[in-house]
Amino acid sequence: MRNRAKTTHDSAAVFVVVAITLLLAGCGRGASALNPQGPNAAHIADLWWLLLGMGGVVFVGVMIFLLFALFRRRREGHATNSMLKGSRIVLYGGIVMPSVVLLTVFGFTLVTLNALSMPEIPEEDTVHIVGHQWWWEVRYPHQQIITANEIHIPAGRPVRVVLSSDDVIHSFWVPELHGKLDLVPGQTNEFWIEADEPGVYYGACAEFCGVQHAKMALLVIAEPREQYAAWLEAQRQPAPAPADALALRGQQVFLGSTCIYCHTVAGTQATGTLGPDLTHLAGRRTLASVTVPNNRGNLGGWIVDPQHVKPGTLMPPTPLTGGDLQALLAYLETLE
Numbered sequence: 001m002r003n004r005a006k007t008t009h010d011s012a013a014v015f016v017v018v019a020i021t022l023l024l025a026g027c028g029r030g031a032s033a034l035n036p037q038g039p040n041a042a043h044i045a046d047l048w049w050l051l052l053g054m055g056g057v058v059f060v061g062v063m064i065f066l067l068f069a070l071f072r073r074r075r076e077g078h079a080t081n082s083m084l085k086g087s088r089i090v091l092y093g094g095i096v097m098p099s100v101v102l103l104t105v106f107g108f109t110l111v112t113l114n115a116l117s118m119p120e121i122p123e124e125d126t127v128h129i130v131g132h133q134w135w136w137e138v139r140y141p142h143q144q145i146i147t148a149n150e151i152h153i154p155a156g157r158p159v160r161v162v163l164s165s166d167d168v169i170h171s172f173w174v175p176e177l178h179g180k181l182d183l184v185p186g187q188t189n190e191f192w193i194e195a196d197e198p199g200v201y202y203g204a205c206a207e208f209c210g211v212q213h214a215k216m217a218l219l220v221i222a223e224p225r226e227q228y229a230a231w232l233e234a235q236r237q238p239a240p241a242p243a244d245a246l247a248l249r250g251q252q253v254f255l256g257s258t259c260i261y262c263h264t265v266a267g268t269q270a271t272g273t274l275g276p277d278l279t280h281l282a283g284r285r286t287l288a289s290v291t292v293p294n295n296r297g298n299l300g301g302w303i304v305d306p307q308h309v310k311p312g313t314l315m316p317p318t319p320l321t322g323g324d325l326q327a328l329l330a331y332l333e334t335l336e
């Protein structure tokens with residue numbers, strides 16, 4: 001009996017050690033709020049560590065008092081003046097210490113809030129993000145650019161992010177750059193993000209918004225200044241005219257299909273706005289809000305059977321013959 005209890009105890013200990021190791025390993029890298037890559041996330045992470053540290057000290061202190069009390073009760077002839085000692089413990093442990101802890105946390109929270117407040121940001125560094133079930137519309141109002149799911153920003157420069165929603169409440173969260181902020185129908189919320197270095201930062205919707213909430217991810221792509229300017233310039237251009245016969249046939253397939261009721265390709269009759277703007281589709285890394293990499297196979301599968309890729313998606317299937325599909329894919333690949 002005793003051995004079995006010991007074994008259970010040991011397994012529990014191993015489980016706790018493994019869980020803590022995994023947690024800490026996960027904290028160090030990847031899209032973690034504890035791996036800050038910009039000033040906002042760094043301030044939030046500092047506050048988090050402060051809370052953890054103070055919480056840890058209080059926890060250890062309480063445990064020491066608990067053990068002390070347990071130990072003392074066993075001794076005989078204890079404490080004749082326990083009333084006096086008791087009131088001192090209430091004074092220090094119940095009033096002085098909580099006041100110090102809470103005031104310190106309050107002070108650091110105010111410092112953090114102040115650091116996160118909106119700095120002076122030029123008008124052209126504004127990105128307007130509209131939440132949809134289940135994708136992100138990304139607008140650069142100053143540059144008249146509309147794209148989706150992949151947000152290009154200049155590295156090392158603050159960018160104003162304006163958030164709203166077209167349907168239900170979503171939440172914008174790029175853990176390495178900032179905390180969460182909701183996208184609420186009928187109002188706009190705004191904050192700012194900044195990435196210290198060029199890189200790709202993973203983000204996700206952080207508010208349950210329906211069946212495909214889990215597949216509503218996004219990428220923030222921070223680029224050096226010149227590269228970002230070049231990207232903006234390229235995005236401003238309308239789609240190029242198809243250069244070969246196959247792509248031309250693909251364009252006819254596209255314009256003759258139901259695609260155009262939901263999607264826009266600038267420079268053509270396709271002006272739908274229910275789904276993502278496809279003018280520069282081929283330049284994106286992923287499809288369906290970072291659900292699959294953007295390549296020919298995935299794009300074909302997505303067009304023919306979107307429910308297979310993202311069950312519940314509002315995109316209907318588009319039945320096409322093999323030849324038409326190949327032509328359509330050849331056309332879509334020209335939309336860089």
Ligand code: CUA
Binds near residue numbers: 132169205210
């Ligand atoms: Cu959008 Cu969850």
